[in-house]
Amino acid sequence: MTIPSDAVSTPAGGPSPGPLPTLVPIAPIASIEPVGAGSPVVPPEFVPTADRPVRLRARPLSDGIKVPGHRHAWAQVAYTARGVIQIAVADAAWIVPPSRAIWIPPDVEHSLQVNEPAYLRTLYVYPDAIPAGLDHCRVVEVSVLLRELIAAIDVPDGVNDLARELLLGRLILDELRRASPLPLQVPLPRDKRLLTLCNAILADPARAWTLDQWARYAGASPRTIGRLFRQELNMSFVQWRQQAVLAQAIPLASKGYPLARIAHELGYRSQSAFSAMFKRAFGRTPSEFFAPAGGAVTSAGKGVRTGG
Structure with missing residues (x-):
């Protein structure tokens, strides 16, 4: 989102010019290196299929975890109930706070950085199940309904039968389709x-x-x-x-x-x-x-x- 020029105010009273720091909290994909337990490899049991088009993988991630640039043949939604994550693609970056989620279409190279300890829920979506209009990365608010739907599908295999899993997946995708994007993108x-x-x-x-x-x-x-x-x-x-x-x-x-x-x-x-x-x-x-x-x-x- 581009903020209109009449909505811009310039901060005043910052520190006087001096040597610039070298820390870069948002970086393009090429500069992010793998650190710690982060891995772009998705275990086979979480890969979406035509029969199970919406799969969920949930895991805690420590502060400082970085997953290097990678891509999937499916779409994904990254959501944290706690903690802050940072997603970068070739020409933009997003800092995603709790109760927000980022949608990443299939075959988009992206990287992940955990800015503080987080519990990450990642939904993987089979390409044929993606609703129309979700063809670009976007950050959306996680509504109360969407939050509860994600919680309901976040159970061990065998707890939900396949029919229930399919219904929950369709409702999750419908909520994502209806969610308004938030202006959290920083173009690079x-x-x-x-x-x-x-x-x-x-x-x-x-x-x-x-x-x-x-x-x-x-x-x-x-x-x-x-x-x-x-x-x-x-x-x-x-x-x-x-x-x-x-x-x-x-x-x-x-x-x-x-x-x-x-x-x-x-x-x-x-x-x-x-x-x-x-x-x-x-x-x-x-x-x-x-x-x-x-x-x-x-x-x-x-x-x-x-x-x-």
Whole structure:
């Protein structure tokens, strides 16, 4: 999603220019290396088929797990009831908070990074069962109904009969089809100079540098950088930076940080300025956006398995 120019406000009062950090929290696929227990290999018992088109694999993942770029012949939905995950494709990245899910179509190369301990439920969907309109990656809200449907299908083999599994799968896909996408995508460029600039901003979103300063850092003129933003990302520098700030707010909010601290860490002088920007982008205040779906913990938070 591109945020309209009249909905963009630029943070003020960030730290003075200085050496940029090397940490890059959102990275293109090529820079993500396998670490820990993450693996792109899907065990055969979870692979969807024409007879069982929606399969679910659930497992806990430790902080720092990274799964390198890979692809599947089927679609998948990654959903965490707790924890924050990061999904990257060739030209974009998403930070996915709890109670949201990301849809990934078949044959799309993607990588996974766990930003804090998470319990990951992954739905694998046989290509012939995919509803119309789900042909692009998107982050959606997990409604109370969708959450309970996922919980109902997240049982050991033999608990649900095949007829029930098929019904649950169809309802899950219908809920996903109806869900509205959320503007959590951070597009990433291919131009190396612009990618250097974007990764540096993502590493330090509170840095209040002007476009001229960022252009010098990237080794290009401000005019060139402005042109590359429009050509490669279809938005201005200010609009892209706004999108990056919104993405960085997610892991901070999921950790329970107060809004005043989130606003400060992202370069805003006041909580009210940050909240106003957030509401323009999402149509809701930060506290409304990050409130648990349905308010109460239900069966979706029960029965957590510790196996692979």
